[in-house]
Amino acid sequence: MNIDMLTQVLTSGVAFAILLIVAAAGESISERAGVLNLSMEGIMLTGAFASVLASATLDSAVLGLVSGVLAALIFGIIQALLTVRFRADQIVVGIAGNALALGLTTYGARIFLEDGKGQGVPGFDGVDIPLLTDIPIVGPALFGQSVLGYLCVLVVIALALLFSGKTMAGIRVDAVGEDATSAGWTGLSVNKIRAACVLLAAATGGLAGSQLALSEVQSFSENMTAGLGYLAVVAVIAGRWKVIGIVWACLFFGIARSLQFALPAVGVDIPYAILLMLPYVIAIVAISGVVGGRRAPSCLTVPYAGRS
Secondary structure, three states: OOHHHHHHHHHHHHHHHHHHHHHHHHHHHHHHOOOOOOOHHHHHHHHHHHHHHHHHHHOOHHHHHHHHHHHHHHHHHHHHHHHHHOOOOHHHHHHHHHHHHHHHHHHHHHHHOOOOOOEOOOOOOEOOOOOHHHOOOHHHHHHOOEHHHHHHHHHHHHHHHHOOOOOHHHHHHHHHHHOHHHHHHOOOOHHHHHHHHHHHHHHHHHHHHHHHHHHHHOEOOOOOOOOHHHHHHHHHHHOOOOHHHHHHHHHHHHHHHHHHHHHHHOOOOOOHHHHHHHHHHHHHHHHHOOOOOOOOOOOOOOOOOOOO
C-alpha cells in the first residue's frame, strides 16, 4: 500500500470515526444515566433523511442540518416517553425504533426524493487548513474535514468537558445510572435527568446522521447508515464508557470500515466478512471482562420506579 492509498484510507477512516464519535458521545451519556439507546441506528437514519429532504427542498445545507437534528429529537422524545416515562423494555423499544425508522425513511425517500432529488443536495464541503493539510498522511485526515465535521469535534469536546466525572452535571448523570433509588432519595429528578440524556443522545445522533448525509455523500439512499448506529453503541461498550476509550474504538471502527473498500482495491485477499466482524469481536472481548477498565453503570436498562 503506497502513501497515497494510506492517506486515502486514513482520511476516509477519520471521516467515518468523527460521525461515530459524536453519536457515541451522546450514547455514552445516556447509558451513564441508565438508558440504553439502542435505537441510535434509527436516529441517525432519521437525521440523515430529514437533513437531505430539507436541504433539497429549501436549498440550504444549514437548514438541512437543523432539520436533521430536530427530526432526531422528535424520535428521542418518543424514545424517552416509552423507556423513561412508561418504563418499557429499552432493548425492545430500540429494535422496534430502528425497524420503524428504516421503513419510514425508505418510504419517504421513494415518495419525496424520487427522480434523483436526494442526490447531490447542498452540503458541507471540505475545508483545508493551510499548511496543516500538507502534512504527509495525517494532514488531509485531520485538517481537511468539512465545517460540519469540525462542528462535530467541538460538540464532542464540549460534552466531554461538561459531563466529565468531576462536574456537577456528570456527577448527577452517574448518580442516576449507578443507583437511581438512592439518587431519588437525595432529591434528584431521576426520570427528568434520564429523559434529558436520551434527548441529548438523539440530538448527537441526528448530528451524526446529518454529517454522514450532508458532508460525506451529500445524498440519501435507503438504509445508508448500514449499521453505523450500532457501531456507535458498540464503541461505548468497547471504550468502557471512557472518553479516550470511546475515541480509540471509533477510530478503529472507522479505519476498519475504510479498509473494507481499500484492501480489495490493492489486491489484498482478506474475506470481507472478517473485516465486518472485527469491531463486534472487540466489543465481545470488552463485554466479557477480559479487557480491564470501567464496568457498565449498575442501573443500565433498569427502569426507575420512583416518581421523580
